[in-house]
Amino acid sequence: MIRFDYFRADNVADAIRAGTPNHAAFLAGGTNLIDLMKENVARPLELIDINRLPLRQVTELDGGGLRLGALVTNSETAYDKRIQARYPMLASAILAGASPQLRNAATNGGNINQRTRCYYFYDVDTPCNKRTPGQGCGAIGGFNRNHAVLGTSEHCIATHPSDMCVALAALEARVQVEGPEGERTIAFADYHRLPGDEPWRDTTLRPGEIVTAIDLPPEGFAANYTYLKLRDRRSYAFALVSVAVGLRLEDGRVAQARIAMGGVAHKPWRRAEAEEVLIGREPDDQVFAEVADALLAGAVGQPTNAFKIELGRRAVVRALRQAAAGTPQSQTDKRIR
Amino acid sequence: MASQPIAELTPAELAQRPIAEIATHLKLNGEDRRLSIEPWTTLLDLLRDKLDLTGTKKGCDHGQCGACTVLIDGVRTNSCLKLAVTLDGREITTIEGLGQPGNLHPLQAAFVEHDAFQCGYCTSGQICSAQGLINEGHAHSRLEVREQMSGNICRCGAYTNIADAVLQVLGQEDRK
Numbered sequence: 001m002i003r004f005d006y007f008r009a010d011n012v013a014d015a016i017r018a019g020t021p022n023h024a025a026f027l028a029g030g031t032n033l034i035d036l037m038k039e040n041v042a043r044p045l046e047l048i049d050i051n052r053l054p055l056r057q058v059t060e061l062d063g064g065g066l067r068l069g070a071l072v073t074n075s076e077t078a079y080d081k082r083i084q085a086r087y088p089m090l091a092s093a094i095l096a097g098a099s100p101q102l103r104n105a106a107t108n109g110g111n112i113n114q115r116t117r118c119y120y121f122y123d124v125d126t127p128c129n130k131r132t133p134g135q136g137c138g139a140i141g142g143f144n145r146n147h148a149v150l151g152t153s154e155h156c157i158a159t160h161p162s163d164m165c166v167a168l169a170a171l172e173a174r175v176q177v178e179g180p181e182g183e184r185t186i187a188f189a190d191y192h193r194l195p196g197d198e199p200w201r202d203t204t205l206r207p208g209e210i211v212t213a214i215d216l217p218p219e220g221f222a223a224n225y226t227y228l229k230l231r232d233r234r235s236y237a238f239a240l241v242s243v244a245v246g247l248r249l250e251d252g253r254v255a256q257a258r259i260a261m262g263g264v265a266h267k268p269w270r271r272a273e274a275e276e277v278l279i280g281r282e283p284d285d286q287v288f289a290e291v292a293d294a295l296l297a298g299a300v301g302q303p304t305n306a307f308k309i310e311l312g313r314r315a316v317v318r319a320l321r322q323a324a325a326g327t328p329q330s331q332t333d334k335r336i337r
Numbered sequence: 338m339a340s341q342p343i344a345e346l347t348p349a350e351l352a353q354r355p356i357a358e359i360a361t362h363l364k365l366n367g368e369d370r371r372l373s374i375e376p377w378t379t380l381l382d383l384l385r386d387k388l389d390l391t392g393t394k395k396g397c398d399h400g401q402c403g404a405c406t407v408l409i410d411g412v413r414t415n416s417c418l419k420l421a422v423t424l425d426g427r428e429i430t431t432i433e434g435l436g437q438p439g440n441l442h443p444l445q446a447a448f449v450e451h452d453a454f455q456c457g458y459c460t461s462g463q464i465c466s467a468q469g470l471i472n473e474g475h476a477h478s479r480l481e482v483r484e485q486m487s488g489n490i491c492r493c494g495a496y497t498n499i500a501d502a503v504l505q506v507l508g509q510e511d512r513k
Contacts, residue, residue: 001377002352003377004356004377005357021343027420034420035418037377038398063473075473079475099403100413100466101403102415102470103416104412104413105419234487235487
């Protein structure tokens with residue numbers, strides 16, 4: 001870890017002022033940033049500790065939604081009674097990720113800003129366009145089991161590692177940010193980027209901007225939802241493929257559908273045309289297969305991750321079945337039904 | 338040198354620039370400790386290297402094994418991923434604060450009784466994590482204990498006995 005200056009910010013304005021230079025970084029729970037600093041992947045010269053900012057509340061929004069403060073921990077969020085009752089898909093996704101210790105430290109703002117766990121990004125002795133622009137990509141043609149099959153570019157095939165973000169994408173959350181030019185709201189679909197020609201940019205956050213809250217809209221799909229996560233071991237591992245589903249059923253037909261996938265792209269993967277396949281239809285495996293085909297159309301595998309395409313297809317069908325039946329995946333009993 | 342903008346310094350100047358230690362007050366195992374800490378010191382390194390509390394173990398140093406688990410305000414956390422300076426005013430409990438030879442914590446006694454370790458390297462982390470699990474109150478069955486203890490890796494594979502020990506103490510707590 002390189003030597004750095006350390007600041008404790010007492011209010012958002014001070015934090016933004018101190019955090020605007022590109023050699024500064026905000027520190028919240030630290031579960032990802034401190035790790036990246038130990039590996040010399042992140043090398044901030046100034047660390048702005050934002051843990052004292054007043055962003056630790058979950059509050060009701062006018063019109064029925066909930067506002068999650070950026071510094072509320074992942075554990076506090078997942079076990080919040082309102083989240084469990086109204087947004088069980090989000091609680092389930094959070095509890096599918098990391099370990100209890102990490103969830104106790106990790107914050108909501110930090111979760112959506114975490115970096116990829118691509119092995120090449122983490123290993124400074126290998127090339128990575130995300131870490132060092134123009135260096136090349138070690139994962140393309142390398143070992144790429146946890147890499148993307150959708151929305152990749154010739155410069156980067158990294159995946160976004162978050163479980164929580166997959167549920168936030170399905171819920172169409174909104175990210176509240178504040179920066180040198182004031183406050184703005186970013187739709188969740190616009191928050192994370194595909195790698196394109198600038199794989200070093202994970203999000204659309206601008207210099208000095210800080211996430212203050214994540215807003216959940218009123219519809220939480222609490223009756224028909226699931227978060228299904230497939231991984232190399234049953235707990236404490238990143239997703240190979242995951243699927244968040246929220247359905248609203250009326251008279252046995254699908255009135256509204258949200259489907260997001262994790263582990264397959266540089267951001268939570270959604271496609272409007274895949275969700276539209278379900279509208280007005282009775283939920284059955286035939287329809288679910290059409291949805292999976294639409295969601296995964298154009299997927300391209302690498303030598304050691306091509307299995308994700310068929311795995312993803314089957315996971316989408318299984319997750320839709322779980323959601324339609326009102327039998328969501330348990331994050332304790334990991335058997336998949 | 339302090340007045341010169343940091344971005345204008347050469348790498349050599351950056352490496353040499355004076356960086357202040359940060360006054361940090363911790364309540365550590367019930368004792369007030371007023372410390373002056375370099376910003377890059379993790380809680381784990383502070384405990385082991387500066388305060389001679391070597392019960393907390395360094396396994397992976399990346400939040401992947403749980404050997405460094407301690408309680409911060411009663412909440413279990415990986416001490417390898419916490420900078421000590423960020424914990425000003427917080428209460429830290431390590432394995433040394435839970436129990437001592439001759440006055441074992443119920444979890445320590447249960448681990449001995451159930452032979453819940455072989456090499457013992459992960460044990461302090463397992464026990465601090467188990468105390469955190471009990472404080473959190475989300476685990477009651479064996480399946481829940483196993484899932485809720487999954488942040489602590491045991492290379493010797495003593496998981497069955499670890500779950501037995503935790504369930505025994507959990508049962509005593511639930512009856513209280």
